[in-house]
Amino acid sequence: MTEYLIRRLLQSVLVIFLITVLTFLLIHAAPGGPTQVMLGPGLSPEAFEQQKHNLGLDQPIPVQYVKWVSNIVKGDFGYTFKNHIPVADLLWPRLANTVILMGAAWLLTLIIALPWGIYNSTKEYGLSDQTASFISYLGFAMPTFWFGILLQQWLSLGLDWFPLSDMHSRGNEGSITDLFMHMVLPVSVLSLGFLASYIKYARASMLEVLDQDFIRTARAKGVKERKVVFKHALRNALIPIITILGLDLPILVGGAALTENVFNWPGMGRFYVEAANSREYSVLMAITVVTALVVIIGNLLADILYAIVDPRVKLGQKGGKAA
Numbered sequence: 001m002t003e004y005l006i007r008r009l010l011q012s013v014l015v016i017f018l019i020t021v022l023t024f025l026l027i028h029a030a031p032g033g034p035t036q037v038m039l040g041p042g043l044s045p046e047a048f049e050q051q052k053h054n055l056g057l058d059q060p061i062p063v064q065y066v067k068w069v070s071n072i073v074k075g076d077f078g079y080t081f082k083n084h085i086p087v088a089d090l091l092w093p094r095l096a097n098t099v100i101l102m103g104a105a106w107l108l109t110l111i112i113a114l115p116w117g118i119y120n121s122t123k124e125y126g127l128s129d130q131t132a133s134f135i136s137y138l139g140f141a142m143p144t145f146w147f148g149i150l151l152q153q154w155l156s157l158g159l160d161w162f163p164l165s166d167m168h169s170r171g172n173e174g175s176i177t178d179l180f181m182h183m184v185l186p187v188s189v190l191s192l193g194f195l196a197s198y199i200k201y202a203r204a205s206m207l208e209v210l211d212q213d214f215i216r217t218a219r220a221k222g223v224k225e226r227k228v229v230f231k232h233a234l235r236n237a238l239i240p241i242i243t244i245l246g247l248d249l250p251i252l253v254g255g256a257a258l259t260e261n262v263f264n265w266p267g268m269g270r271f272y273v274e275a276a277n278s279r280e281y282s283v284l285m286a287i288t289v290v291t292a293l294v295v296i297i298g299n300l301l302a303d304i305l306y307a308i309v310d311p312r313v314k315l316g317q318k319g320g321k322a323a
Contacts, residue, residue, distance in 0.1 A: 005300075005304075008300055008303065009300075012296045012300065015292075015296055016289075016292065016293065016296065019288070019289065019292045020065075020068075020069055020072075020289060021065065023285050023288045023289065024061075024064075024065050024068060024285065025061075027281045027284065027285055028061065068285075072286075072289060075088060076088065077091060077282060077283075077285075077286035078282040078286070079282065080280050080282060080283060081279075081280055081281070081282065082278065082280070087282050087283050087286050088286075090271070090283070091271075091283070091286055091287070091290070093266075094266055094267055094268050094270075094271045095268055095290070097167060097265065097266050097267045097268075098260075098267035098268040098269065100179075100183075101183060101186060101187065101190070101260075101265055101267055102190065102251055102256065102267075104183055104187050105186075105187045105190035105191045105194060106194065106248070106251070108187060108191050109191050109194035109195055109198055110198070112191075112195060113194070113195050113198035113199045113202055114198065114202050114241070116128070116132055116199055116202070117132070117198065117199045117200070117201065117202025117203040117205075117206065118202055118203075118206055118229065118234065118237075120132055120199070120203045121202075121203050121206035121207045121210060122206075122210075122225075122229060124207070129203070132199045132203070135192070135195060135196070135199070136195070136196045136197075136199055136200055137196075138192070138196070139192045139193050139194075139195055139196025139197075140196045142192070144189060144193060144256070144258045144259055144262075145258045145259075145261075145262050147189050147192065148185070148186070148189045148258075148259055148262035148263060149262060151185045151188060151189065152164055152165070152185065152262070152263075155185065156185070162181055162182075162184050162185050163181055163182045163185075165182075165262075165263045165264035165265075166182060166263075166264050166265070167179065167182055167265055167266055168182060169182075182263075185263060186259050186260075186262075186263040186265055189259050189262075189263075190256055190259055194248075197244070198241075198244070201240065201241055201244050202237070202241060205237040205238075205239075205240045205241055206229075206233060206234070206237045208237070209233045209236045209237045210229075210233050212236075214232065215228060215232060215233055218232050242302050242305045243302055245298075245302065246298040246299050246301060246302025246303075246305075247298065247299075247302075248298075249294060249295070249297070249298030249301075256269050257269035257270060257272060257273050261273060268287060271283070271287070272284070272287050275287070
């Protein structure tokens with residue numbers, strides 16, 4: 001296990017290095033590049049070259065890359081081009097806002113989807129299963145922005161039950177109740193999208209395990225159905241679900257651009273769109289690196305959970321299965 005973790009950590013460092021190199025090169029290869037955005041189009045040639053020298057943009061690309069990565073390791077993501085505000089001062093609050101929103105939607109989805117999917121696998125094609133299928137089809141087919149606008153029109157403008165947008169009402173920035181009321185609509189929109197996937201994953205994974213020989217053997221021995229489902233089947237069915245959870249973990253920091261824009265939520269998704277529109281390359285690079293880091297951590301955690309959930313998975317051992 002220790003050997004496996006060390007190997008994966010070394011692989012993760014390599015992946016992060018490659019992502020930073022690719023991100024840095026792509027940004028510099030973008031039309032106009034960061035130089036034009038930082039220095040502006042109205043400078044004289046002499047002033048332009050002087051500013052490039054002052055900002056270090058006249059140095060070779062490898063030198064600029066090393067300085068950029070060195071600053072990132074210290075938590076310094078640079079400054080915005082237009083207002084010269086530290087990117088970290090803008091990034092971390094928006095990251096926290098996204099974690100609050102996406103974390104609530106994700107947690108609500110797991111609480112609903114996993115038990116519902118497990119139950120439906122034991123009552124295949126029943127009323128509950130058909131209802132879940134309808135919700136899944138609805139979640140896959142319904143555009144996120146349209147569903148968000150529909151809820152705003154109905155529950156905010158029509159019935160005045162919930163705030164229309166934003167994260168807080170003016171003057172209530174520290175109120176948990178006010179935050180909760182603002183979260184209801186965007187969390188509902190995000191949860192519907194998550195439910196569409198997770199109910200299907202949980203149901204399909206359980207059905208696959210329940211059809212295996214060791215389950216039939218347990219039933220033939222007279223083991224109670226509840227024990228068969230929750231002790232024998234569920235533990236094996238969690239493997240593919242853990243995989244999906246690991247892959248979806250970046251959503252917690254990446255945010256949902258459409259939902260955050262519809263509800264004017266100050267999170268990472270909306271932040272990324274604003275940075276792309278204003279060509280704030282330092283912000284785009286920072287978001288890309290942070291999201292990539294979470295992707296790697298998510299996959300590493302998923303691999304560790306494999307060994308915890310299923311003892312047959314022996315990570316890093318010869319003859320064993322490295323998930």
